[in-house]
Amino acid sequence: MSATSTPIVEIRNVHKSFGALKALNNVSLSMNLGEKVVIIGPSGSGKSTLLRSINKLETVDSGTIIVDGHNIMDPNTNINKLRMELGMVFQSFNLFPHKTVLENLTLAPIKLKGMPKDEANSIALKLLDKVGIKEKAHVYPSKLSGGQQQRVAMPAPWPCRPKSCCLTSPPAPWTPR
């Protein structure tokens, strides 16, 4: 990592409690563009909470989180725009069951970035090819096995070309592709 580049995600003195349970206790962290960060800890230690906080799916109690130069706690920050830069893969995949695999990948770039459908489709197909399930592009997620669903979930945020990708806890069958 280069020390000179501005961090894409910067977390300073973040606290978050769920009732009496303290999930995040004074967490500070900085991630640079192109950097890979692995957060390790036992179950329930707040890994997911931290990642969800970066995306403002959880609101932290105190501290600052700066993403791409924007303070996400600032009410003037357009969090929706910022979230497009933060890809997120969920533990439980959360694919949209009413959309085909291809549509799962192209919904956001078409609707949010105004990307032409053909372009979005070709990007999505390339990604599906990379994870080896291109032939499943037109089926619905319910017809996929767990591992296949996971392979769809992995590239799901990428057609939007996010600057950073937050993976939450890659589950056990994560294949070395």
Place this chain on the structure above:
Amino acid sequence: MRETRTIDVGEGAAIPSKSDWGLFNAWAISFVGALAAIIYLVCFEPTPYKRLLFYLADGVVITFQVTFMSIISACCIGLVVGMGRVSKNKAINLVASTYVEIIRGIPLLVQLFYIYYALGRFLNVHDLAAAVIAMSVCYGAYMGEVFRAGITAIDKGQTEAARSLGFNGKQTMFLVILPQAWRTILPPVGNEFIALLKDTSLVSILAVSDLLRRGREFSSETFLYFETYTLVALVYLVITLLLSKGVSIMEARLSHYVRH
């Protein structure tokens, strides 16, 4: 993959499920029976049945009109109320909940009287309009509850996935939540449609010449009560069964993404 939860609301009529599409099921027996009875009566006892059937035809048109207009507006009201009921905005939530509480607590017949006669003192409401307004206001509240249940039945992860991609609340609702909720709530919504169709018979107490009122008019002229109401009941049955079949076909077409 998580299964879509189904919500069971037992009114209206039974929506035939795909599994009992065989020849001998309750739906087929009732439908064929009712249709055969009508055809038999009209063909073999044309007096009074043939005349009666033509007399009732106008009423069927009115019943369809009231049903169709009420379904459209009740769905719109229901969608707004349902989204209001799950809204995080406390004021909107309170307004929607209060509406549901008040409307559900007053019988439909009383609401009909209220809009037509009580409010008739202040404004002149056309009888057909009064009927449609009362039906929509009432069923809008029922439908709102179905929509609310459908929206809350969708996994929270779906909202989070959509929001994390950068969709705002409105886009999440219309692109991700409602298309899925629609599938879940179709059976109860279909039930509401059928219940609504049957309840349109209540508008006959206003000056709306629906199917039941035409029957009343005919029987008070001819005193053929048995013949009249037998045919009225059979015609209602045929229409209701057709509607329930329509709902079940729609349901089957929408279930393409659910694993069976």
